[in-house]
Amino acid sequence: MLNWLSQISAITFANLKTLPERRGAALAAAVGIAGVVTVLVGVLSIAEGFQRVLAVSGSPDVAIVLRSGSDTEMNSGLTHDDTRLIADAPGLARNAANLPLASAELFVVINLPKRSTGTDANVPLRGVSPAAFDVRGNLTLLEGRRFEPGKNEVMVGVGAARQFSGLDVGRTVRVGQTEWAVVGVFTAGGGVAESEVWTDAAVLQPAYHRGDTYQAVYAKLISADAFHTFTDALTTNPSLSIKAMRQSDFYAEQSTLLVGFVKGIGITIAGLMAVGALFGALNTMYSSVAARTREIATLRALGFGSSPVVVSVLLESLALALAGGVLGAAGAWLAFDGHTTSTMNWQTFSQVAFAFRVSPALLVEAILWAAMIGVLGGLFPAIRAARIPIAAALRET
Amino acid sequence: MTTDQSPLIHLTGVDKTYRRGSEEIRVLAGLSLTVQRGEFLALMGPSGSGKSTLLNLLGGLDRPTKGAVEIGGERIDALTDRRLAGWRARHVGLVFQFYNLLPVMTAERNVELPLLLTPLSRAERRRHVATALAVVGLRDRTNHYPRQLSGGEQQRVGIARAIVTDPTLLLCDEPTGDLDRKSGDEILSLLQTLNREQGKTIIMVTHDPHASARASRTVHLDKGQLSAAAPA
Ligand SMILES: Nc1ncnc2c1ncn2[C@@H]1O[C@H](COP(=O)(O)OP(=O)(O)O)[C@@H](O)[C@H]1O
Ligand SMILES: [Mg+2]
Numbered sequence: 001m002l003n004w005l006s007q008i009s010a011i012t013f014a015n016l017k018t019l020p021e022r023r024g025a026a027l028a029a030a031v032g033i034a035g036v037v038t039v040l041v042g043v044l045s046i047a048e049g050f051q052r053v054l055a056v057s058g059s060p061d062v063a064i065v066l067r068s069g070s071d072t073e074m075n076s077g078l079t080h081d082d083t084r085l086i087a088d089a090p091g092l093a094r095n096a097a098n099l100p101l102a103s104a105e106l107f108v109v110i111n112l113p114k115r116s117t118g119t120d121a122n123v124p125l126r127g128v129s130p131a132a133f134d135v136r137g138n139l140t141l142l143e144g145r146r147f148e149p150g151k152n153e154v155m156v157g158v159g160a161a162r163q164f165s166g167l168d169v170g171r172t173v174r175v176g177q178t179e180w181a182v183v184g185v186f187t188a189g190g191g192v193a194e195s196e197v198w199t200d201a202a203v204l205q206p207a208y209h210r211g212d213t214y215q216a217v218y219a220k221l222i223s224a225d226a227f228h229t230f231t232d233a234l235t236t237n238p239s240l241s242i243k244a245m246r247q248s249d250f251y252a253e254q255s256t257l258l259v260g261f262v263k264g265i266g267i268t269i270a271g272l273m274a275v276g277a278l279f280g281a282l283n284t285m286y287s288s289v290a291a292r293t294r295e296i297a298t299l300r301a302l303g304f305g306s307s308p309v310v311v312s313v314l315l316e317s318l319a320l321a322l323a324g325g326v327l328g329a330a331g332a333w334l335a336f337d338g339h340t341t342s343t344m345n346w347q348t349f350s351q352v353a354f355a356f357r358v359s360p361a362l363l364v365e366a367i368l369w370a371a372m373i374g375v376l377g378g379l380f381p382a383i384r385a386a387r388i389p390i391a392a393a394l395r396e397t
Numbered sequence: 398m399t400t401d402q403s404p405l406i407h408l409t410g411v412d413k414t415y416r417r418g419s420e421e422i423r424v425l426a427g428l429s430l431t432v433q434r435g436e437f438l439a440l441m442g443p444s445g446s447g448k449s450t451l452l453n454l455l456g457g458l459d460r461p462t463k464g465a466v467e468i469g470g471e472r473i474d475a476l477t478d479r480r481l482a483g484w485r486a487r488h489v490g491l492v493f494q495f496y497n498l499l500p501v502m503t504a505e506r507n508v509e510l511p512l513l514l515t516p517l518s519r520a521e522r523r524r525h526v527a528t529a530l531a532v533v534g535l536r537d538r539t540n541h542y543p544r545q546l547s548g549g550e551q552q553r554v555g556i557a558r559a560i561v562t563d564p565t566l567l568l569c570d571e572p573t574g575d576l577d578r579k580s581g582d583e584i585l586s587l588l589q590t591l592n593r594e595q596g597k598t599i600i601m602v603t604h605d606p607h608a609s610a611r612a613s614r615t616v617h618l619d620k621g622q623l624s625a626a627a628p629a
Contacts, residue, residue, distance in 0.1 A: 006513040017501035298497040301458055302558075303486025303514050305479070391459040394493070395449070
């Protein structure tokens with residue numbers, strides 16, 4: 001066993017020492033693998049970043065109530081009476097004044113120019129009830145103040161403020177017939193609310209001729225376990241036709257479509273590139289073995305086994321692949337991590353701001369891809385190396 | 398290996414045929430050879446007559462198409478590839494015409510290679526390497542790379558590598574074929590010393606009558622057969 005390892009290390013040493021002489025091909029192979037890793041990490045970091053925004057948006061002890069049969073707030077509708085019944089359901093947390101923490105909300109989509117391109121894109125404008133701040137729990141003002149109830153004032157999420165022009169404290173934005181004064185900028189723990197603009201529901205209703213209707217109720221539960229008490233009470237009430245979901249489940253569901261799509265694209269492109277990189281690695285390793293045929297035959301003549309030859313060729317290929325993988329991962333991390341952008345959330349037809357997220361797990365996944373390419377690219381050349389007929393190879397000088 | 402009275406090498410009825418497309422070339426044809434322990438045998442013959450082929454059979458680098466190769470009482474043609482590799486490592490030292498040193502390794506590390514197949518510790522390996530390099534007179538070239546050495550010096554590193562495991566049998570394929578007369582003579586003297594003072598059995602392929610004169614016996618290979626007769 002010990003001398004098996006020393007055989008491997010001797011052959012691997014000889015292989016790696018000749019790398020500089022073969023640096024052209026070796027570099028090409030490593031760069032090919034680096035490219036695969038960069039694309040993979042880049043694209044998947046979009047999915048991760050988006051997923052993360054939606055993941056931190058949802059809390060298991062907050063319930064979202066929509067009209068039965070609707071999947072999103074967009075196509076939901078609740079009457080004033082509905083929202084009263086929901087707020088009175090058991091299981092809801094209450095504030096110091098013993099009022100239930102339930103926020104009846106409505107939701108319109110407005111158009112604003114993007115700072116980056118100047119073109120218009122959709123931004124959600126959300127009308128909330130006073131309880132909304134306690135229901136969300138993680139809203140913090142970065143600048144300015146909250147909107148005042150009854151006034152045409154908005155506060156904007158930090159993501160929206162960054163992506164769209166005009167959303168600065170002190171300015172007014174004109175949407176349709178209405179002017180809105182921007183009075184504050186808030187964060188929401190990195191969640192989707194940061195991509196929204198908030199105002200008083202009672203002001204938004206008349207501005208958009210919504211009468212006294214809402215689209216959703218956001219309700220804070222006593223605990224995550226109280227969800228069932230809460231939903232049971234609502235669904236057994238014959239005068240209500242609603243459906244309730246945990247906020248965490250709601251957002252997880254919202255993200256699946258886009259995340260699945262982005263991941264699919266990322267893996268397809270990276271997969272195609274991986275095939276190319278695999279041929280590069282194969283080519284490099286075949287020529288590496290060919291260049292050292294006589295050396296390998298000499299070592300075998302001295303009594304070296306064939307398995308150390310196999311292992312050392314695999315190790316060389318793996319070393320090349322990992323070098324490429326680390327290079328690509330580092331490049332992707334530097335280029336993409338934290339890069340903020342926004343995209344369409346297809347469930348709300350509005351923009352969600354998020355940051356590319358190059359997570360450690362993603363880097364590990366990418367390096368594993370590189371290692372796979374390395375092992376596959378080294379395997380057949382390694383087998384060829386082990387099968388070199390000793391006597392015949394020694395004749396070739 | 399068995400008692401010192403028995404011959405070290407015993408070949409009987411050895412055939413070796415190579416296939417080139419549909420054509421079969423019979424290089425060795427019913428060849429027999431006996432070599433006693435301690436002999437220094439020169440193997441001569443025209444180019445392409447099969448000298449290297451024969452040497453490869455003796456070194457366990459290849460197998461005969463027919464016949465028996467018995468060395469030290471063991472039928473090496475019957476060993477599996479794996480056992481044959483182990484047998485080579487223990488019993489034979491190979492010396493090549495073009496030295497076959499690994500260019501990326503120093504003389505010391507080249508000579509150490511066969512010892513990596515033994516259970517010797519690093520320190521013991523160093524000692525054996527130092528001894529072998531001293532025997533070939535290259536004590537002061539330990540850390541030189543092959544490209545920093547002359548042809549004669551490289552061949553001496555090759556010989557040090559061949560003797561470092563202290564094998565009974567040295568097989569040398571035209572060891573002076575690529576050297577000038579002076580360096581060649583030094584190599585031949587070295588082989589002679591190894592034969593006389595360390596009792597190595599040596600089989601040396603050569604074209605050079607000058608070289609074969611140093612051997613204790615010369616055989617000629619022609620048309621697949623061996624003869625002791627002197628060439629015309
Ligand atoms: N692996 C091989 N495949 C086919 N022919 C071979 C092979 N090895 C040797 N030969 C042929 O066998 C003959 C003897 O070769 P060799 O033993 O190298 O001769 P020598 O060493 O006496 O010059 C030559 O004709 C050579 O071309
Ligand atoms: Mg020859």
